[in-house]
Structure formats: structure tokens, C-alpha cells
Amino acid sequence: MTQLKSTCWVLAIYLGLILLANTVKAQGEDEPFRPEAGKFPPLEKAHSYRGELVFVDHANRRGSIRVEGTGKFYRNDPHPFAMLPYGIVRYHGAPADLRDVPLGTVMHVQAFLPPEPKISSVPVLPVNNKDKDAGHYRGTGIFPAENHVQLLEDEPSFCLREGMVWKLKEVELQNNAGKILASREPKAGGDGSFKEEGLTFDAATRIWRGRERIRVADLVAEEAWPASGKKQLGGQAVLLGITWKPAPGDGLSGAFTQFHISDIWLDDESIEYADQFQTETHKSYIRSRWMPAWVDAVEYGKFGRATVTATLFGGMDSSLYKDFRKGVSAQMNGAENTLKHAAGHYGPSHVSSSGKILDITRATGDIPVGSSGLQIQFETDLIIEGVRPGRVVRVRPESWPKMQIPREEYLFENSPEDRFPTPDIFPKY
Amino acid sequence: MTELKSTCWVAAIYIGVALLVSSANAEDKGEPFRPVVGKFPPLEEALSYRGELVFVDHANRRGSIRVQGEGTYFRNAPHPFAMLPYGIVRFHGAPADLRDIPLGTVLHFRAFLPPDPQTSAVPVLPVDSRKKNSGYSGAGIYPAENHILLLEDEPSYCQRTGQAWKLIGVDIKDNAGMIVASRETKADGDGQANEESMTFDAATRIWRGRECLGVEDLIAEGIWPAIGKKTLEGQSVLLGITWKPTPDGVFTRFHISDIWLDKTAMQRAARSQTETHKTFIRGRWMPAWVDAVEYGKFGRATVTATLFGGMDDSLYADFKKDVSAMMNGVENTLKHTGGNYGPAHMASRGSILEVTKADGEPPLGSSGIQIRLETDLIIEGIRPGRVVRIRPANWPQVNLPREEFIGDGSDPEDRFPTPAIFPKY
Numbered sequence: 001m002t003q004l005k006s007t008c009w010v011l012a013i014y015l016g017l018i019l020l021a022n023t024v025k026a027q028g029e030d031e032p033f034r035p036e037a038g039k040f041p042p043l044e045k046a047h048s049y050r051g052e053l054v055f056v057d058h059a060n061r062r063g064s065i066r067v068e069g070t071g072k073f074y075r076n077d078p079h080p081f082a083m084l085p086y087g088i089v090r091y092h093g094a095p096a097d098l099r100d101v102p103l104g105t106v107m108h109v110q111a112f113l114p115p116e117p118k119i120s121s122v123p124v125l126p127v128n129n130k131d132k133d134a135g136h137y138r139g140t141g142i143f144p145a146e147n148h149v150q151l152l153e154d155e156p157s158f159c160l161r162e163g164m165v166w167k168l169k170e171v172e173l174q175n176n177a178g179k180i181l182a183s184r185e186p187k188a189g190g191d192g193s194f195k196e197e198g199l200t201f202d203a204a205t206r207i208w209r210g211r212e213r214i215r216v217a218d219l220v221a222e223e224a225w226p227a228s229g230k231k232q233l234g235g236q237a238v239l240l241g242i243t244w245k246p247a248p249g250d251g252l253s254g255a256f257t258q259f260h261i262s263d264i265w266l267d268d269e270s271i272e273y274a275d276q277f278q279t280e281t282h283k284s285y286i287r288s289r290w291m292p293a294w295v296d297a298v299e300y301g302k303f304g305r306a307t308v309t310a311t312l313f314g315g316m317d318s319s320l321y322k323d324f325r326k327g328v329s330a331q332m333n334g335a336e337n338t339l340k341h342a343a344g345h346y347g348p349s350h351v352s353s354s355g356k357i358l359d360i361t362r363a364t365g366d367i368p369v370g371s372s373g374l375q376i377q378f379e380t381d382l383i384i385e386g387v388r389p390g391r392v393v394r395v396r397p398e399s400w401p402k403m404q405i406p407r408e409e410y411l412f413e414n415s416p417e418d419r420f421p422t423p424d425i426f427p428k429y
Numbered sequence: 430m431t432e433l434k435s436t437c438w439v440a441a442i443y444i445g446v447a448l449l450v451s452s453a454n455a456e457d458k459g460e461p462f463r464p465v466v467g468k469f470p471p472l473e474e475a476l477s478y479r480g481e482l483v484f485v486d487h488a489n490r491r492g493s494i495r496v497q498g499e500g501t502y503f504r505n506a507p508h509p510f511a512m513l514p515y516g517i518v519r520f521h522g523a524p525a526d527l528r529d530i531p532l533g534t535v536l537h538f539r540a541f542l543p544p545d546p547q548t549s550a551v552p553v554l555p556v557d558s559r560k561k562n563s564g565y566s567g568a569g570i571y572p573a574e575n576h577i578l579l580l581e582d583e584p585s586y587c588q589r590t591g592q593a594w595k596l597i598g599v600d601i602k603d604n605a606g607m608i609v610a611s612r613e614t615k616a617d618g619d620g621q622a623n624e625e626s627m628t629f630d631a632a633t634r635i636w637r638g639r640e641c642l643g644v645e646d647l648i649a650e651g652i653w654p655a656i657g658k659k660t661l662e663g664q665s666v667l668l669g670i671t672w673k674p675t676p677d678g679v680f681t682r683f684h685i686s687d688i689w690l691d692k693t694a695m696q697r698a699a700r701s702q703t704e705t706h707k708t709f710i711r712g713r714w715m716p717a718w719v720d721a722v723e724y725g726k727f728g729r730a731t732v733t734a735t736l737f738g739g740m741d742d743s744l745y746a747d748f749k750k751d752v753s754a755m756m757n758g759v760e761n762t763l764k765h766t767g768g769n770y771g772p773a774h775m776a777s778r779g780s781i782l783e784v785t786k787a788d789g790e791p792p793l794g795s796s797g798i799q800i801r802l803e804t805d806l807i808i809e810g811i812r813p814g815r816v817v818r819i820r821p822a823n824w825p826q827v828n829l830p831r832e833e834f835i836g837d838g839s840d841p842e843d844r845f846p847t848p849a850i851f852p853k854y
Contacts, residue, residue, distance in 0.1 A: 054832065057484070058532060066830065075769065077831045099532040103487060136769065204704035211646070212639045215701065246712045246827035276643065280632035288674045345504065347677065403674035404503040406495065407854055408483065425850050429831050 032127045035115040035148070037390040038294065040086060040368035046110035047130060047146035052244040053107055054078040058099040059408040060338045060421045061087070062121050065107060066244070071139030073257035074246055077429040080122035081111065081147045085292065085337045085392045086370035088150070088315035090157035093271060094278035095316050097285055101154065106242040106259055108158040110151040110369075111144065119420045121338065122147050150370055156239040156263075156271060163187050166240045168233035169196060171225055176216040177202035180233075180261060187237065199240070200247060201261040208263065208270035239265040279317050286320055288403040290331075290348065290394035292339050296375065297389055306383035307358065308332060310393060314372040324376055329398040330357050332378055334386015336419050341394060341410040342386045348394065348410065349402050353387060355380030357397070461556045464544040464576070466814040467718065469515060469792035475539035476559065476574035481672040482536055483507040487528040488832040489762045489846045490516070491550050494536065495672070499567030502681035503674060506854035509551035510540065510575045514716065514761045514816045515794035517578070517739035519585035522695060523702035524739050526709055530582065535670040535683055537586040539579040539793075540572065548845045550762065551575050578794055584667040584687075584695060591615050594668045596661035597624060599653055604644045605630035608661075608685060615665065628673070629685040636687065636694035667695055703741050710744055712827050714755075714772065714818035716763050720799065721813055730807035731782065732756060734817060738796040748800055753822035754781050756802055758810015760844050765818060766810050766835050771828035772818065777811060779804030781821070 035041040055064035055078055064078030083089065089096045091105075101107070113127060114120040126132075130144035159165060163186055170181040180201055183194040207214045219225040241263030265271040293310040300306050310332070312321065324330075333352035334342040341348040359377040367373035376395070387393055396402075411418045464470040480494040484507055493507030512518070518525045520534075530536070542556060543549040552575075555561075559572035587593055597609040608629055611622040635642040647653040669687030689695040717734040724730045734756070736745065748754075757776035758766045767775040782801040791797030802819070811817055820826075835843045 054830070055486070055488075056532070059484075072828075074828045074830050102531065103485070103528040202704060202708055204701050204708065206701065208641075211641060213641050213697070214639055215697075218639075245708065246829055248825040248827055273641070273643075277632050277634060280630060284630055284632065284673065401676055403676055404501070405674050406483075406503050407506040408852070412854070427832070429836070 032113055034113045035084065035150075037115065038296070040370040041112055041150065043110060043150065043369045046112055046150055047144055048108070048110050049130075049141065049144060050106060050108045051076075051079070053101055053103055053105050055426075056098050056101070056103065057421075057425060058097060059340070060121055061098060062338075062421075063098060064426065065109065067109075067142045067144065068257055069134070069139040069142035071134070071142070071256060072137045073244065075136055075138045076134075076142045078426075079143055079147065080423060080426045081109065081149050081152075082114075082120065082122045083149050083152065084112070084115070084370065085335075085339060086150070086294070086313045087148075087152065088369065090151075090153040090161075090315070092154065092274040092278040093157050093160045094275045095282040095286075096278055097282065098152075100278065100281060102243075104243040104245075105154050105262070106244055108151075108153050108155070109149055111146040111149045113146055114148050119337075120148070121421045121423060123423045123426065155242040156265065156274075159184065159239055160271075165237040167194075167235040167237055169235060170230060170232050172230045173201075173216070173220075173225060174228045175203075176220065182240070197259075199242070199259050199261050200245070201264075205261050206241075206263045207266065208274065209266045210269045211273060212270075239271050241265075283317050283320060286316055287400040289339075289341075289405060289409070290333065290396040290400070291316070291320065291324070292335065292392060292394050293376070295387055295389050295391050295393055298383065298387065300383070304382045306353075306380055306387075308353075308378045308380070308383070308387055308393075310376055310378065310395065312372040312374045312376065312395070314367065314370055316372070321372055321374055323397040323399050324357060324360055324374065324395075325397070326357060326360055328357050330355060330376075330378060331396045331398075332380065332387055332393050333396075334384060335392045335394045336411065337392060338421065339392065339394070340418075341405065342414070344410050344412060347402070347404040349396070351384065352396075353378075353380035353382055353384050461542055463542045464513065464578075466544065467720070469794040470541055470578065472539060472578065472793045475541055475578055476572055477537070477539055478559075478569065478572060479535060479537045480505075480508070482530055482532055482534050485527050485530070485532065486846075486850065487526060488764070489550055490527060491762075491846075492527060493851065494538070496570045496572065497681055498563070498570035500563070500570075500680060501565045501567075502672070504566045505563075505570045507851075508571055508575070509848060509851045510538070510577050510580075511543075511550045512577050512580070513541070513544070513794065514763060515578075515718070515737045516576075516580065517794065519579075519581040519589075519739070521582065521702045522585050522588045522699040524706040524710075524741060525702055526706065527580075529702065529705060531671075533671040533673075534582055534686070535672055537579075537581050537583070538577055540574040540577045542574055543576050548761070549576075550846045550848060552848045552851065583670045584689065584698075587612065587667055588695075593665045595622075595663040595665055597663065598658060598660045600658045601644070601648075601653060602656050603631075604648070610668070625683075627668075627670070627683050627685050629688075633685050634669075634687045635690060636698065637690045638693045639697065640694075666690055707741050707744060710740055711824040713763075713765075713829065713833070714757065714820040714824070715740070715744065715748070716759065716816060716818050717800075719811055719813050719815050719817055722807065722811060724807070728806045729804070730777075730811075731801055731803045732777075732807070732811055732817075733799060733801050734819065736796040736798045736800065736819070738791060738794055740796070745796055745798055747821040747823055748781060748784050748798065748819075749821070750781060750784055752781050754779060754800075754802055755820045756804065756811060756817050757819075758808060759816050759818050760835065761816060762846065763816065763818070764833060764835050765829060766838055768834055768836070771826070772834065773820070773826050775808060776820070777802075777804040777806055777808050 051065040051067040061083040117124040125145040185194045243262040245260045292313045297309040331352040333348045343351045363373040462474045480496040484493040490512040546553040554573040593615045613622040667689040671686045673684045716737045721733040755776040757772045765772040787797040
């Protein structure tokens, strides 16, 4: 009897352990992916969507986007998003800040769940939100919980990265406005089997040709397009800037989602010009705000001396990275996940750690999006509080100008709301 | 004795009335000017200032600017502003909405105290706020006059006031540098205007006819030197102005984002912006003020309304006698009331009985055009003094995005957005 009891107990414990192990395993498998501090998340784990930029709080690197779902686009409430500290914005095929992107621009988004829901600067939603039907003819997919963005890019940036172009099939116009039938296809080797999309354009649509900025009326005057009626465009390859405008028929005659063409780049030269202007804008921006980076390790010395190893964030123009060279003087300041500088009315230079770049190394192999693959070793004789492993910093090589940044772009007395802005700014519809 | 009493009473009443009158006069003189409902305020009563656009909440027609004061500009915290319902935005010399203006653009403002402080969508400040010193920022950076009648970018301001920038000289290195210029009357600038130094860089756009050039293109053409200084002899241009952080010790220095070298270039920019705004207004309808409502029987009414100003003429031309039209109630933010099914679903329908144009120059904010619309079903939002939006029959019937209309109107915050959105620095 005793032996039977013991056997039963052993069996029960064994079964219990198996169940527990299975539960733990299931939990581990089911646990949705979240980025972690110190690791750049793989882009293939991101949730992709696109939508119209509706609101921007650039100082806190967040905003709202009207996400394209399966229903009527105009009904979709603006959906708050926050850039990850290493999140990249691209506009006109070049690096950008949120402030550079005009409201109304349709953007491609690659996003993750909040890495730390407790300090999310945008609302935290149930993890399966992207699969829920939002009701009211909005369909699914318009409020994804994946609202922390790793890559945000406008249409030409997306096409250039993916090696795609828009092939124009047909234009129909009257009074300098109308509709274009086009499909997004690989630049080379498209077999014409891609889905056609009807996009509107109007007299305000900008058409870029080399250095020229022309209008629909100019194309009509040159007889490239008819003054009224239809014309076949034979798959002319262009890049498009896409926005959204309320259009007749939305919800009335079934035009659930119809986008609008803000810009057409007719040739490579014209988009290269646009890229160049945006690149220069962003270079000057980063030089004054400093290069963001992640602290990988800190080796402490004596009397405040320390050597910091940090990985520079990616997505900048390559000329900016070239300024990080062995032996150059530099400054490093603590920053928040919003990339706001810590402390100060007297500019980031006033409180930052000053020192020298001892070494710079380039990672080999695939560099994850968000990282530059460049790691610097920086030695300072006075390490400051914000420079700790896993924290975000900003670094200025000595060749960059020492600027005073505006009030909304730095923290002052480190109030929690300043450091971790709450989602209260976003209206609830 | 009775006579004395009467005399005393008369004297007392006289003194009392005199005191009352003088006190009323003092109030008239001392009370600061505020716009009142139903009247377009005179522009000359507005406070003028300029600053960089830092934040925009276009759905509620408000935002923040960094106001130029006497001190160190970078220190000036963003200052919230709200557009008056009839307030006008101009960009590139054309009508615009707040959403059309890139963040960072330096704008000129003409502003008033909040007409109704209790429902202000931005913080209400002490009326003498503009005179207060804000430390290193100096005075003038937080004016209580934060309700805007006119907001315009630099080229719009210059064209309205008949001015242009005369370029004195350029100093350049690596496609960036400094331009010295002065804003002067276009026709007879005497060179006595104040010179201002502004930066430019390789991202500065230079517009010439149809072309969009960079600094390096001007260098390649031999117009500007690759390095060093050149006198530009008062070349007349229009400038787009922004602000970028400056090195220590520079109080306020602006940056040139755009240079329009000729009239064609500026006209083309204005044309594009005009077309953008025309489409916008056709989709959102023409804002107006209700002057009077004559009620008939069974919900029938005739509404007299003044169309707001600042739009392209072609939009006003669509308001013609006998055309069908719709009129919907809106808030001071110009947000449509009532619903998910679009403004057309709830609006009063009718016919325009009459269109009259006031003689003389209308006050800024007004088009000077008054319409009379007869409807057989008047809705709640259409009352004297309230703001409405009107759609003539030939404008497209579209549904608006969620942030541009009010839900069921039961949430006061929807109708009267609070200033809570603005951070306190």
C-alpha cells in the first residue's frame, strides 16, 4: 500500500512537472516579441502597415497616423505611435526627422510592441489589437498594438529601399485634375502582373523633372498629357509622393481607401535632387543635436574617469559617421528614449562628459536596422550619471558646432513627465 | 430747511452721476481690447510679433510658436496660440491651413486677447504678459494676445506689405554661410532699412522660374563664389525664413530656407498653395458667421451669414443666387458638428436667395460677402453669432476624417478643447 502511495506521488509529481514545463514552454512561445534594451530588434519581426501622418510631437519623437485597414479609411481615428530611440525616419529617400515630414504624407511603418509598456509615451493596447475589427465600417488592422516604430518611410523612400517604382498605366483628367492608374513594381523585371491602384491628382500635384518643378498644366501645355480625357502612359516608370484627401464616394459608392498623388518624380535626377536637399537638412540637424548611440559597456577608472563603449545608431548620412575617428576629441551626454538631451539651459555641452575617442570598430556581416554597425570607445575623465549600459546617449565629435538647442528639446529638472512623457496628449475619440 | 435738503440731494445725485460717468470712462479707457462675437476686430488693435512654428494641432486650429523677444531666442519655450474662427493663414503668398506650414517656419502674427477666456483652447495669461521680462529671454515672448487674426510666412508678409529682401552680400564656404540683407519697400527702398545677417546652407532651396536650385548650382554658374565674400548689390528677392540652433553668444539669428529669385518662381509657389487650399476648403466647406436668422413655420428659416475672408476668389464665385447649398454648425475651431456620416448628413439644405458684397474694403477676416440661405429645416448650430460652414452644390460631397468633426457633441472637451495638451516648461 505504502509502495503504491509512493508510486502515485512520484507519478503525480512527474505529471505536475511535465504540465508545468509545458506551460512555461507555451508561455515562452506565445509571449509576443518585444524589443529589449541593448539589442536592435530584427526587422523581420516587425509588424508592417501604412497610413497618413496626422499629428506630430517631434520634440518627443511621436505622433499619430491614420492606419490603412480593411474598411473605410476616413473613419479611422488617428493612431498614436512613438519612434524607438534607434528608429529611423526617411523622407524623399534620405534620413529625416519627424518634423521634416509634412502632415498628410502616407508613410510605411515597421513597428513593434512597446519595449517597456510602463513608460510608453503612447497608449498601450492589447497585443492582439491588430486582429480586431474596430467596427463602424473600419475593419481590422487600424489600431495595432505595435506602435513603437523602427522604420518610418515615405513612399519614394520605401520604393528606393525595395527597388520598386510606380509604373503609370493610364491618366484621365479634366481641369488639371483626375485619376492615374498605376502599379508598384520592381524597377527591373516587373511582369506587369502587379495590382493596379487608382490614385487621384490635382492642380497642386508637384511634378519634378530634373531641376524643374512643374505642374499638371505644364504637362498639358507640352502635350505630354491631354487637356481632358484619357491617355495610356505605357508603364512609364516614376516615383510617387502619396498623401490622402477626403474624396467623393468614400463610403458612399464604395471607394473605401483612395490615396492622392502629391508629387511625381519623372526621372532619377529629380529624386536625387530631393534626396540631396533632405540629406543636407538632416546632416545639419544631427550635427547640432549630436549622434544618438547606445551604451554597450562602461569601464570605470579612478576619480570619475571611465571608458565608454557605445554603438552609434544607424540611418544617417555616411559623412556624419566619418567624423568619428580615432584620436578626436568628443563629448557624450545622457539622453532619454525620446532622444531629448538631459539637463539644460546652458546647452548639452555644458553638462556632458568630455573626452577622446580611443577606438572605432565596424561590425562585420549584416547590420540590423537601427544600428550603424559602428562602435566607439570613448574615454572621459568625468563620467556623468546618464552614461550607463543600456542607456541612450548623444555624442558630438569636436568638428561639429557647439550649439544651444531649443527649450522643448532638452530636460530641465528631470521631472518624470519630462523624462517619460505620458500618452495624455492624444485625444480619445 | 426743505429747500436745503433738496439742494443737498441734487448735489449728491450730481456728484454720484459724475463719479459714475468718470468711472465708466476710466473702464472704457483701461479695459484691454478683446474681439467680440459677431464683429471682425480691427487689425490696428492687434499685437504684432513673429516667431518659429514649433508645434501644430491642425484639427483644433492651434499650435505653438517660439516668439522672438529681446533675449536669447533658443531659451524661449514654445508659446501656444489659437486661430480665431475667422483667422487667416497665408503661406507662399496664398491662403493656407496650419497643416500646410512646415514646422520651423518663421511666421508673422497679428493677435488679440482671447475673446472668451473661459473657453480658450490655449492658456489664458495676464493681459500685460507681453511686457514681462522672462530672464535671459527678455520681454515679449509670452504675449497674452494669443488668438490669431493673421498668421503669414515671410514671403506672404512681404507681398502684403509691398516689401522685398535686398541682398547686400554673401559670405560662403562649403556651400553654406551667411547672407546680409534688409527688408525694404519694394518700390523705393532707400537702403536705410536695418540689415540682418542670416545663415543659409546646402539645403537652402533657390527658386528661379520653374527651377529649384541649390547653392552649389549658383556656384557652378559663377553667380556666387565657391568660397569667400561677394557683394550682391541689393538684388531684390523674397526669402523663406526658418530658425536653427545657433552657437553660444548669438541671441537671435534666423536661417534662410528658400530664396525666390524672380516673380515667376514666387507666382508658381503661390499657385500651388492656392490649389491645395481650394481643394481643402471645397472638402471642408466655407466658414461663415451667422448674422441673423428669420424663423418661419415648421422648421423653415432664412439665415443671413457673412463668409469669412482670405480665400481664393474662385471659391467665393461659387456662391451665386439660386444655387442649392448646405449649411452646418461648427465650433470656433471650425470643426463640423455631428458625425460619422459626414457634414452633409446633418446640415440644413436650402437655396441661396441672395448674395451681397459690402462696399469698400472689408475688415480682415471677413470676405465682405453676405449670403441669405433659405432652408426648410433649420438645425441647432445655426444661431446668430455662431460659426457655420457652407457648401454650394457644385462642391464635392466628401466625408471628413475623424479628428475634423465632433462626435455626438456630448463631450464638452470635444467642443472646447482645453489647453492641457501644451507642456508647461
